[in-house]
Amino acid sequence: MTRCLKATHQHIAQAAEALRAGGLVAFPTETVYGLGADAGSDASVARIFKAKGRPRFNPLIVLVENADYASKLSEVDDLSHCLIESFWPGPLTLVLPRRADAALSLLLSAGHDTIAMRAPAHEVAQDLLHAFGGPLAAPSANRSAKFSPTSAAHVADSLGPEVPLILDGGPCPRGLESTIVRTGGGNVTLLRPGALPRADIEAVLGQRLFQPEESDAPPAPGQRGGHYSPRHPVRLNAHHVAADEALLAFGSALEGANVALLNLSPAGDLTEAAAHLFAYLRALDQTPCTRIAVMPIPLHGLGEAINDRLTRAAG
Ligand code: TXA
Ligand code: MG
Numbered sequence: 370m371t372r373c374l375k376a377t378h379q380h381i382a383q384a385a386e387a388l389r390a391g392g393l394v395a396f397p398t399e400t401v402y403g404l405g406a407d408a409g410s411d412a413s414v415a416r417i418f419k420a421k422g423r424p425r426f427n428p429l430i431v432l433v434e435n436a437d438y439a440s441k442l443s444e445v446d447d448l449s450h451c452l453i454e455s456f457w458p459g460p461l462t463l464v465l466p467r468r469a470d471a472a473l474s475l476l477l478s479a480g481h482d483t484i485a486m487r488a489p490a491h492e493v494a495q496d497l498l499h500a501f502g503g504p505l506a507a508p509s510a511n512r513s514a515k516f517s518p519t520s521a522a523h524v525a526d527s528l529g530p531e532v533p534l535i536l537d538g539g540p541c542p543r544g545l546e547s548t549i550v551r552t553g554g555g556n557v558t559l560l561r562p563g564a565l566p567r568a569d570i571e572a573v574l575g576q577r578l579f580q581p582e583e584s585d586a587p588p589a590p591g592q593r594g595g596h597y598s599p600r601h602p603v604r605l606n607a608h609h610v611a612a613d614e615a616l617l618a619f620g621s622a623l624e625g626a627n628v629a630l631l632n633l634s635p636a637g638d639l640t641e642a643a644a645h646l647f648a649y650l651r652a653l654d655q656t657p658c659t660r661i662a663v664m665p666i667p668l669h670g671l672g673e674a675i676n677d678r679l680t681r682a683a684g
Pocket of ligand 1: 398400401402403404427428429430432462464478481483484485507508509510545546547548549560589590591592
């Protein structure tokens with residue numbers, strides 16, 4: 370049985386208690402809903418892999434309350450320090466060398482000598498981390514290879530009885546997963562484009578982000594190959610709509626969408642489009658269409674991450 374509770378202080382305290390008892394709790398962050406467990410407990414972390422149907426080789430993100438945890442759990446070089454100062458709390462995840470004495474489950478690192486960590490900015494996530502009093506393992510709260518959830522209802526649809534408790538904090542304001550980077554050798558490599566645009570990071574660093582191919586850093590394991598598998602095929606860069614297609618529009622919508630039409634942003638605003646992306650893809654995937662046609666979306670700013678997710682959905 371899944372209990373979905375409004376994220377009040379009282380329910381957040383109950384959720385923290387459930388986490389201390391080894392249980393799983395889904396909760397909102399500014400990016401997407403996370404599926405949380407005590408990051409220090411192998412048994413709790415194992416429950417996440419099982420609930421998501423996630424392959425054991427794919428490591429989990431660790432969420433922390435503040436920047437103090439970064440140096441407690443990992444080795445922080447100057448570049449990472451600068452990024453943490455600039456962007457935490459917020460939608461930037463750093464892959465950092467794991468400290469030998471870090472009180473974290475080995476299972477969550479899936480055999481890597483690094484951990485991926487961020488401090489979320491969402492009030493409910495912050496309150497839950499504070500009430501729990503330690504780091505939480507928290508990947509996105511969806512079945513492996515499905516769209517990330519941006520509402521409590523998405524979590525319930527995707528994980529069902531696998532998640533006993535969902536804290537409902539409304540829709541996630543950003544709607545896209547965090548940006549993941551890794552520093553090393555004086556460079557910063559972009560492992561996953563996400564809710565923090567590349568240009569914001571490059572402006573702070575005064576240097577270009579590397580792509581995984583041009584650096585020797587291994588990519589984020591979960592980024593290899595396709596990732597999202599909707600029921601219906603997805604067709605990108607559509608300049609017309611077929612009679613049996615649903616349309617995901619951006620800007621002024623194409624004529625002729627007979628089955629269904631959702632517009633990510635009629636005004637052509639990428640921030641608004643990001644916030645709607647996963648919810649609209651889910652909704653169109655439920656319609657009686659044969660395919661989802663997606664209008665072109667510019668590549669700049671948040672468009673890089675939006676196009677990355679769409680390409681994974683189409684792939
Ligand atoms: O916005 C987000 O980051 C959300 C919210 C809940 O925080 N979480 C999220 O987690 O998207 P997940 O597990 O769905 O995606 C994490 C990605 C995966 O592709 C995983 O392979 C990668 O991070 N990752 C985790 N640990 C890593 C590590 N040590 N080195 C490289 N990549 C890592
Ligand atoms: Mg995920």
